[in-house]
Amino acid sequence: MTGLMVRTNGLVHIYRAEGHDVAALSGVDLHVAPGELMGLLGPSGAGKSTLMNLLAGVFRPSAGKIHIGDAELSTATGREIDRLRATEVSLTLQGAARNLLPYASPAENVRFAQRAARRSGKDVPEPREVLADVGLNADADAPLSTLTPGELQLAALAVALAPRPGLLLADEPTSQLDHEARDGVLTRLAEINRSQGTTVVLVTHDPHVAAFLPRTVTIRDGRVGGEGRSGEEYAVVTADGFLPLPAHVRDDLPPGTLVRFHQADGRYEIVPEGTHE
């Protein structure tokens, strides 16, 4: 299995609430390499979940393009998106129970999640194999009500991985979990990413989770606000040349502030008007 590449260009999503148009995303340019493990960070309402839903084909973008592997989601038909979700793109919703059939065991849930993939002709592993990947083999036939929250989350993860997708989108997969369970889930995710090459994009608020990830992208005000690689924070220049300021600089440079760019010694400096060098 090879992970899928993800690329968005100028992604805009507008929804209507209380009679007003609200821009959840205002031009997101993002690239995720195949087999990458990446986290989306950002405050509540920044647009992280919207971005995840757009990548999963749940929402249609108002503008811009979404490439998942060779597919372009913004122009794909409903049937094509269904097929993509059946075989290549899996979304795990926040709250483990929302991803599971409550009356079915973990094995039955996995089998159910493989149904569409099997119909599409995709070769899928046995449910117990999938559950073994997430370390839940022992509880394969247990009723969901007997599982711990961590086990439930692993079951939800197994369901998402059931068709061996190329892209796994996980919305807050560690929320409501204790540290031990959280670390267990993250470890399994990393193992799957490594062993199966699955591209993993997850949304999180948790700085511990962010620290665990090799790459994070911060979404702010509907745009890519920054990126962190191996603990280092970066601002990202957008496709149309804009550069969002990091949050901690914003207080010093309120909107309307005039700045100049100075280049010296291969470095760029941002100098507000009236500041003497």
Place this chain on the structure above:
Amino acid sequence: MVPTEPRLPLFPHVPDVMREYAAMWAALRYRKGQAAALAVLAALVTACAVFAPLYDLAMRESLVDVRLAQATQLSSGLQLEASSRIDNRTVFQASQSEPPPTPTQLLAKFPRSALASYRAPVLGWTDNLDVMPDRGLTGQLMWRTGACEHVRVVSGRCPEAPGEILVSSADVHKLGLRDKQRLTVAEPSVIPTVLGPTRELTVVGAYEEVPGDDWFVQPLTGISGTFSDGPPRQQRHDVWLTPEQTFTSGTGLPQVQSYVGLQLRPDHVGADDLLQLGSTLTALRTKWLDASTGPRLRLTTGLTDIADDLRSQQKDSRIIVPLLMAQLALLGLVVLWLALRAVTDLRRSEVAVARLRGEGVRGARRLLLGELLPAVLLGVVPGVAAAWVGCLVATRLLPGDAGVEVRPPFWIALAAAVLVLVGTTLLAASRVARIPVDALLRRSSTVRRGWRVGVLDAVLITGCAVVVAAFLSGSLDGPAALIAPAVVALLVGLLLAHVLTPLAAGTGRALLRRGRARLGVGFLEAARGPALRSTVTVVTVAAALAVFSIDAVAVADRNRAAAAAQEAGAPYVALVDSNDLAAVETATGGSHAVTPVVRLKAPAADAVTTLAVRPADFRRIALLPDEDRTAASWTGLTGTDTAPVTVKGNRLSLVATDRGLTSTAQDGSAVTVTLGADLAAGDHVFHTEFGALPSAGTRRLTTTVSCVDGCTLVSLSLSTLVGSSMAGTVGLSDVTADGVAVPLGQGWRPFQDPTGASLVPSTDPGGISLAARTDGQQRVTVSQGWVPLQVPALITDATPRDSFQLTGLDGRTRAAGVVGRLARVPGAPERTAVVDLDVLRRAATVASDARIELWASDRAALDEVTAALHEQGIALVDTTTLADVRRGYDQSTAAWSVRLGLLVGLAGVAVALLLLAVLAVSSWRVRARDLAALWLSGVPRRSVRSLAWTAQLPAVVLGAVAGAACGLLGAALSMPIVPLFAEAPGVSTLDLATPWLPVLVVAAAALVVLTGWSAVLGWTVFRRASLDRLRETA
């Protein structure tokens, strides 16, 4: 070695199918309550659908049983008769006309397929014969197979040889027939001068009929010694029984009739058989009647009438029952739809899971159907069982031996029910499966603002409005009217529901703004989601059905009771087999519970029927409407208060004084004038003549009368020769009876006719004088005032008032004076007059066609009178009881169908209760969490509890009240066109007024039950509203 291809499994998908089943059962087990609720609703819809054909069939079979049980052998059985065709052409060669077919040949003309419904045929010959030489005795000679086994041979033996006969014991006693007596007989002659062939008969024994055995269909005895009406007037003998050979041994009797008697086997004849048989017999009878050549064939049976009655009644029942059940099925279907909508909404997250895993709309629908369809289809079996048991119970309650039978309509109804159930489930599943994934992932619903109606509701509202408009404009009638209550209620319920949602939301917000948190939250909670709309709609329809049902049942029951009372007249009515009114009056004596009623009917079809009654007793005993019973006009029936002139003795004598009375013939000669009188002794009126009046001076005139027990002088008359004239006055005085003075008194009425003839009485001291003036009249009469000139009468509203006349006891027309009106007279036709029997019988003899009846309010009293009449040799025939008449009305498909309304009403309320339970089961988690949240946010526990159990109350109360009003409106629209009777009664007693007591009781009961159940469900949800609920995420 030839390589072999890998062997494919026979059933490659079996493991998958097994896993699908396992998942289905797991899903069913997970939400047992919801599955059970769906199954119950499906069972209800199925039961309603399949109960209709089962019950309809049971009713038809019961009706057949009832009608056949009530029918005599003559009605239910069949008689085939054949005789030679003797008409104008053949009358002179009667002996050469084509002989009738033998009984066996006659039987062969009857359709073989119809024979299965009858017992072994009784074959026979019959002939009417006169005993020679003087033809003074006449009667019937008969052979029937096995006749001797059905009579009691009291002397001699059963005839075996040709010419031997068995006569009745009455013939032996009354006609002097004896054993071994030889009789020469001949057929009645067609031409008086022609004597047909004769036959020798020998008496070999005597028989008596077996009481109660109607094997012979016709009575064999009872006319011995009586005389025929003639001419010629002949004495009659009872039926003589003889062996077959008497008819087949070359007698040459041309007028002989062959006979086949068939007794029906009621246990082998069902409704369908009866209808088929009726058509066959009608066709055969018509064919035989239309035949103009060959022997004359005749078919006699009452079965065709019974079949027609059945056909007529089943026409109504086949519409009423399905329509009643359709309302319930419709309600059940609506509730099933609402329940399915609720439970499919609860599965939105599961549908979202399926969609996220790549299942399309079809896959998501399959997921839902995999769980819901088995639950719904599981309900079909108990539904069929419930209908079966219900019908079984109904057959026990219905008269007759009808059982539960399965016929094609049952299978059609079952298939339709399954189709509708599957279709409804499919629709509900598709509705959620089609929801876009992003909408499925949304967690909470919002409170709806403003007026918004969905497509389905809009279609329903429009459809109902059109139907209601059609009802109101009178475009819809017939049994279709039964759906009026459901349609009206559905319309009102839907409108209320859609008005209430924004109203509740607005009120909730307003209350919150004013700081009324508890009430405000309650209203907002109610406005949220479809529960409010569903509750209001279904409760409205259920309450409407309950109220309409009790209204229909009570109105129908009251009308059947009124119709029965009208038809019967009194609790017991017996016909007296005599015209002896005096004897009847003696027998009734001073009984307060039995009264004589004389029914008088003029020959004309539309003539007014007269009931001569004793007003006080009649008012007490007859089943009069209350307003007629208490009418003041009854006192006017007694009429004049002139005292009668009573004569007691054998010699009636008076002194006549000439005061210039002369009579002149046409030739001018003087003619004698005679004095006559009419006297009434009881019911008998007779005339007596005093003789010629004196032409001058005075003369005592005497006549003999039979008035030892007392007579009443009712008129005096002067007679002369026909064509003569009279003029002048005569005085009559000193009237005595056996020497005792008889005061002529007052109140003599003058006579005056249009030609000018007159006889004017005036009072004299000690008598009266009569002034006569005639020109050609033979007799002129003055009547005494005690005999009314006009009989005071109470007439029904349908009787024309102008020139009103009625029939007197003597059959003659009498002038009548209307003293009041009655709405109707029980036991009498629409056009009826009620008169005082004592007034009507003055100077009138009871005619032979007057029917004397005894009306009684008490069986024991009637039995006493019956015994008293028997002592006088008078029998009662044909006693009718109110209970029997009522049973006749009750035992009809119209009555049984309307009674089904009770079941519909009860089931309607049960469905509403079930819906409330389903809504609670499907939403308790969310509601419990909301209540817990309120508690957590500081709302007192007590307030939260109050909010929980009162949450649905306003909707339920509003729905129940609106439903009751709709039920009443529906009843007003539909009851006038619902058939309450199998056949409309002769006199309409229709009363469609609302029976308020039962209606109010049922409406209150429905309100209490529904609100109580709603409160219990709310309380149950409150008990689960713990703070732990807030931790639940799904």
